[in-house]
Amino acid sequence: MSGTFVGMPAFPTAARAALGDTQLRRNLAHATHTIRDKRARVVAEVEDWEELRLAGAGVKEAALRDLATHLETLEAALTRAGATVHWARDAEEACAIVAAIAKRHGADEVVKVKSMATQEIGLNEALEAVGIAAWETDLAELIVQLGEDLPSHILVPAIHRNRAEVREIFRRRMGAVGRPAPDDLTDEPAVLAGAAREHLREKFLRAKVGVSGANFAVADTGTLVVVESEGNGRMCLTLPEVLVSVVGIEKVVATWSDLDPMLRLLPRSSTGERMNPYTSTWSGVTPGDGPQEVHVVLLDNGRTRALADDVGRQALRCIRCSACLNVCPVYERVGGHAYGSVYPGPIGAILNPLLRGVSDEQTASLPYASSLCGACFEVCPVRIDIPSVLVDQRAAVVDAHRGDRIPRRGSHWQEAVAMRAAAWTFSDARRLGWAERASGLAGRVLGRFSRTTLPGGRAAAGRLPGPGAAWTGARDLPAPPPESFREWWDRTDGGRS
Amino acid sequence: MKVALQITCVNDAMFPDTGKAVVRLLRRLGVDVEFPRAQTCCGQPMVNTGYLDEAVPVVRTFVDAFAGYDAIVTPSGSCAGSARHQHSIVAERSGDPALVAAVAQIAPRTYELSEFLVDVLGVTDVGAYFPHRVTYHPTCHSLRMLGVGDRPLRLLEQVRGIELVDLPHDTECCGFGGTFAVKNADTSIAMGADKARHVRDTGAEVLVAGDNSCLMHIGGVLSRQRAGVRVMHLAEVLVATEDSEGDSSGPAVGARKAGA
Ligand code: SF4
Numbered sequence: 001m002s003g004t005f006v007g008m009p010a011f012p013t014a015a016r017a018a019l020g021d022t023q024l025r026r027n028l029a030h031a032t033h034t035i036r037d038k039r040a041r042v043v044a045e046v047e048d049w050e051e052l053r054l055a056g057a058g059v060k061e062a063a064l065r066d067l068a069t070h071l072e073t074l075e076a077a078l079t080r081a082g083a084t085v086h087w088a089r090d091a092e093e094a095c096a097i098v099a100a101i102a103k104r105h106g107a108d109e110v111v112k113v114k115s116m117a118t119q120e121i122g123l124n125e126a127l128e129a130v131g132i133a134a135w136e137t138d139l140a141e142l143i144v145q146l147g148e149d150l151p152s153h154i155l156v157p158a159i160h161r162n163r164a165e166v167r168e169i170f171r172r173r174m175g176a177v178g179r180p181a182p183d184d185l186t187d188e189p190a191v192l193a194g195a196a197r198e199h200l201r202e203k204f205l206r207a208k209v210g211v212s213g214a215n216f217a218v219a220d221t222g223t224l225v226v227v228e229s230e231g232n233g234r235m236c237l238t239l240p241e242v243l244v245s246v247v248g249i250e251k252v253v254a255t256w257s258d259l260d261p262m263l264r265l266l267p268r269s270s271t272g273e274r275m276n277p278y279t280s281t282w283s284g285v286t287p288g289d290g291p292q293e294v295h296v297v298l299l300d301n302g303r304t305r306a307l308a309d310d311v312g313r314q315a316l317r318c319i320r321c322s323a324c325l326n327v328c329p330v331y332e333r334v335g336g337h338a339y340g341s342v343y344p345g346p347i348g349a350i351l352n353p354l355l356r357g358v359s360d361e362q363t364a365s366l367p368y369a370s371s372l373c374g375a376c377f378e379v380c381p382v383r384i385d386i387p388s389v390l391v392d393q394r395a396a397v398v399d400a401h402r403g404d405r406i407p408r409r410g411s412h413w414q415e416a417v418a419m420r421a422a423a424w425t426f427s428d429a430r431r432l433g434w435a436e437r438a439s440g441l442a443g444r445v446l447g448r449f450s451r452t453t454l455p456g457g458r459a460a461a462g463r464l465p466g467p468g469a470a471w472t473g474a475r476d477l478p479a480p481p482p483e484s485f486r487e488w489w490d491r492t493d494g495g496r497s
Numbered sequence: 498m499k500v501a502l503q504i505t506c507v508n509d510a511m512f513p514d515t516g517k518a519v520v521r522l523l524r525r526l527g528v529d530v531e532f533p534r535a536q537t538c539c540g541q542p543m544v545n546t547g548y549l550d551e552a553v554p555v556v557r558t559f560v561d562a563f564a565g566y567d568a569i570v571t572p573s574g575s576c577a578g579s580a581r582h583q584h585s586i587v588a589e590r591s592g593d594p595a596l597v598a599a600v601a602q603i604a605p606r607t608y609e610l611s612e613f614l615v616d617v618l619g620v621t622d623v624g625a626y627f628p629h630r631v632t633y634h635p636t637c638h639s640l641r642m643l644g645v646g647d648r649p650l651r652l653l654e655q656v657r658g659i660e661l662v663d664l665p666h667d668t669e670c671c672g673f674g675g676t677f678a679v680k681n682a683d684t685s686i687a688m689g690a691d692k693a694r695h696v697r698d699t700g701a702e703v704l705v706a707g708d709n710s711c712l713m714h715i716g717g718v719l720s721r722q723r724a725g726v727r728v729m730h731l732a733e734v735l736v737a738t739e740d741s742e743g744d745s746s747g748p749a750v751g752a753r754k755a756g757a
Contacts, residue, residue, distance in 0.1 A: 016683045329670045333687045369681060371674025371688070372545060374641035387642075391583075394547030402550075415676075419543055423551035426506065426538040427558055436510050454720045455727035470679040474686040475717030478511065485504050485513035489532050495520055 004125060005150060008340030010365035015334040024160050028335050031159045035326045038272030039379070046268065055261040057383040060317035063219075063253050064307065070219040070252045071298065077222025081284025083294040088246075090301050095126035097297050098211060098244050102132050105242055107209045113226060113233040114138035115213025116154060116320055117246045117299055119342040123211070134211065135177075135203045137232040139196050146173040152336030152344060154322040155270050160335050163187040174199050200232065210240035210291065214247045215319065216262060217296075220255045223283045224296065227266055227276050237280050243291035248299050250307075250316040262319065265381035270321035302355030311392040312354045317382040318347055324376035324386060330369055339366060346376035350389040358397045367393035414467060429486075436484035443480030454478055501563055502530045503571040503580075503607070505709075506538035512709045518736040519572050519610060525736075526618055530570065535562035539571075541579035544587060546676045553591045556584050560599040568617060569607045572732050574639025574707050577609040582642060609639055610732055611648040611707060621651045626739045628658030632701035634692070634715065636708040637670050649707055649731055656734065664704075665695045673714035689718040697724055704728045 008014060018024060043049055063070055075085045088094035098118075102110055110127065112118065112134055124134040124145075136145045143158040144151050147169040151157030158166070167187040174181045174195070179202055181195045212233070216225040224245055226233050237243060253259065267276040285294050307313050325331045325345030336344035340362050341352045349366040358364040367390050376386040401412070425431045443461075452460035454476060461479040464472045471477055483491070500523070504516045523530045540555035559580065563569050571577050581604050588600040614620055633653060639645045653661055672678070672688025679685075692715050696704050704719070706712050709730050716728035 012681050012683065015681060019683050019687050329672065329688050330681075330684055334684055367547075368677065369684075371637070371670050371672055371677045371685070373637035373670035373674070375637075375668075375670065378641060391545055391547070391586075394545070395549045396547075398547035398549075415546065415680075416548075419546060419548040419551050422538075423543055423548070423555055426540070427554040429535045429537050429558070429562070432506070432509070432537045439510055452720070454716070455725060456729075460720065467679060470682040471717070473682065474721060475689070475714060476720035477717055478713070480511060481513055483513065485509045485516040486532075486534070488513055488517065494532060495517060 004122060005340045005342070008337075008362055010361050011338055011340070011369040012365065014338035014340060015330075015369070018334040018338045021335075023162070024335050025333065027160055027162050028332055031156065032326045032332045035156075035272055039269060039323055039326065042268045042272050042274055045274075046264075052261055052265055053381055053383050056265045056319075056381055057317060059253055059258045059261060060250075060319075060382055061314075063258075064250065064313065064316055067249065067252065067307065070254055071249055073219040073254075074217055074222060074252055075298070077220065078284055078296055079222075081222045083222070083284040083296050086295060086297045088297050088299045088301070091121035094121045094246055094297050094299050094301065095123055097295075098123060098246065099127055099130050099132065101242065101244050101295055102127065102209050103130070105208055107132060107207075107242075109133040109135060109203070109207055110209040110211045110244075111135050111137055111203055111207040111236045111240065112141075113210070113212035113236045114141050114157075114228065115211070115246065116342060117213040117248050118211060119151065121246065121299065121301060123246065133177075135200075135207070137200050137203070137236055138228075139193060139230060139232070142196055142200070143169055146170065146177070150337055151342055153325060154320050154343065154345070154347075155325075156322075160337070163189060163192060166192055170195055178202060204232075204235045204239050207236075207240050209242045209244065210236040212237060212243065212245045214245050214251055215266070216253055216259060217247050217251045218254075218256050218259065219252050221283055223256065223281050225259065226278075226280045227263070228278045228280075229271060229273075229276055231278055234278050234280050237282065238290045240291055242293045242295070244295040244297065246297045246299055248301070249303050250318075266319055266321055269319075269323040269379065269381040305357070306351070306354035309354055312350065312389050314384050315347065315350050315354055315389060317384055318351065319382060320347075321381055323379040323381065327375040327379050328370075329373060329375065330371065339369065341366075346370065346386045346390075347384070350386055350393055353393045353396065354389075358393065358400055364397045364400075367391075367397060418467075433484075433486060436486060439480040440482045440484060440487070444482045446479040447482070450479055452476060498528075498567045499565065500528050500530045500568045500570060501536075501566040502532050503536060503539070503563065503569050503576065504532065505571055505573045505576045507710050507713075508572060511713070512730065515572050515709055515730040515732050518730065518732040519570065522623060522732055522736040523570070526614075526620060526623060528618070531566075533562045533566075537562075539576040539579040539584075540587060541576060541583065542675060544579065544583050549587055549590050552587045553596075556587045556600065557591075557596060559584070560596065560603050563603055563606075564599065567606065568613065569603070570610060570613045571607065572610045572707065572730060573709070574609045574636050574643050574645060575710060577607050577612070578638040578642035580604055580607040609643055609645055609707060611639075611645050611652055612643070614652060614735075615648040622655035623652065623735050625656040625735045625737055626658050627656050627734050627737045628660075629703050630660040630662060630699075630701045631703045631705055631734065632662050632664040632696060632699040633667070634664055634671065634696070634704060634706045634711070635667055636706050636711045639707050640668060645707070649705075652731070652735060653705065659734075662699045662701055664699055666691075667695075671711050671715050673711045675710070678714055685714070686718070689714055693718045693722060693724065696726055701726060703734070705731055705734055707731045
């Protein structure tokens, strides 16, 4: 029902289109600043926030260091508790497992808890292909699904929509898939939420199979944890007869007490709340209470690839709080769709290349979708040094094309030549001196023909051709000075003569 | 104390006045700063674009040029950050233990200008006079990679005659980002336009920062808008005195052509 990101253009092209969408710009600026400020307020309340971050990073790091052992412990504990554990190497295997379970129960629909892992594997589309409807029950996911839209944020997938747009979507689309929106629907948030509640209720009560992800998987007790705000998750986790949870292998933590820092870090970082309204935990099957058949699909889908990357593996600590999206100046302006993945923003810019590699142009453009301002690292509750991983992934992109027989298209080739020329020039001060004399000469010429004076009196260089146009298209550029610092120092003995 | 100026490639070729200001300022404070002629660039343009192999000889040139100095002062938060946090990555990549050792020696001795003034020299009042309305943008690398904190503001607050006004949303990135400015020019400009708007909202005549590369971007947007705001490096404000104010190296006066 919803679209897919397949065939998205590389980031700069997608971003250009998004930047021209005025409503998107306004919706995003408003929403990101609101969540950003809320987070900052509740984080400031916690005196030992830095220690908490270190503890959170430590919990995840320890789990990743010995991942295989923890996963086996988890599998044993889950099995003891009556759950069936499946292992899925990739998206295709995971989707096939979920589809087979639903088919076995003769289900033609499932209700879903908001889950990034199931979006990552394209589960809804895979189920649809075999005649099973997957209903999203999180309010924002419902908006995206009804709008046949794509998610643009990890936590608030419909962040790019305002309430007037949501009202339109509900009015036009709800009726086709279930209970229609009431005739007197307004764009009041409470009224919209009420309509969603009515629409979803019949699905909750009818569905035989529930599908979820998990925020955490506790190895020693075999417990899955879902953290949410709306209560729809708890409905899906308790009402259906059968529950299938698709869980990325990096979600494992060693012990129950490891949840302590995580559950304190997550709500403040994600929704800016001191505590989230609903935390559901379950271990296998409890006779006579809740789903009587419980499946857990442990998903790799590139995670072991990321784990093997010395610098990048820290990205697997991510708890999907989306704080990095909300503070990102790039995300704030272009939104989530431009990243071409269910994982947008700073974390998406590192996670997608780590999971998939950088062989396609779209993924290879993601590590460059950042000014490296570092705001993401500052807020990340598990201290993922996103800027360093971005730089490392840029190196992975460049390294992937070293030794190419056929040079990459257009600007990539120019860039490689420019970088090599710069490296040659910067490897020897004499060469830099020559380059500066040439630039001084150019500066004299450009200065003479300049028709623009910069504030303060310096001449501007005018519009440049070729790659320089990317700069001068919207920004004046000072003409190079006729004399470099180096030449001044030599001429005046460092200003002494 | 043997002190070296790391001018940075951008300042050397494009903003020599900043370098001259640093030299004059430090001399006024009793530091006879040297300019090692063998220096070129810190290598950041290559590292941040992913060309790590290409950065190896550049980092080698850096450590060779600055070996033997007690302190290396640079009028750029970004280049100081590159030396302190990225040179070790490049050195590891080279597989040359001698380079790794040289970087470990030199990286911690690299200071951004405001760090050097406040932490090493222990001054905040540098005897400057600058009677203009000024706002200050903390550049991302000085703020987050280096953690210079409020040092630049403490220096500016002591300047006589200055009218210092807060920049709204000051900690938000201006959108320069090195090669980001051209690889993702549209997003970069969208960010720069918002920064320029916040600068204009202050009513300031001069925007000050510790990195000329960010200033070249924000200043480029402001100039294209004919906003009537000029950009100046922190060093150029701190070097101004009652004697210099009004002469050709002073601020905001008349037509200073490229050749002057
Ligand atoms: S990278 Fe950090 S800040 Fe971003 S979503 Fe993951 S945990 Fe949250």
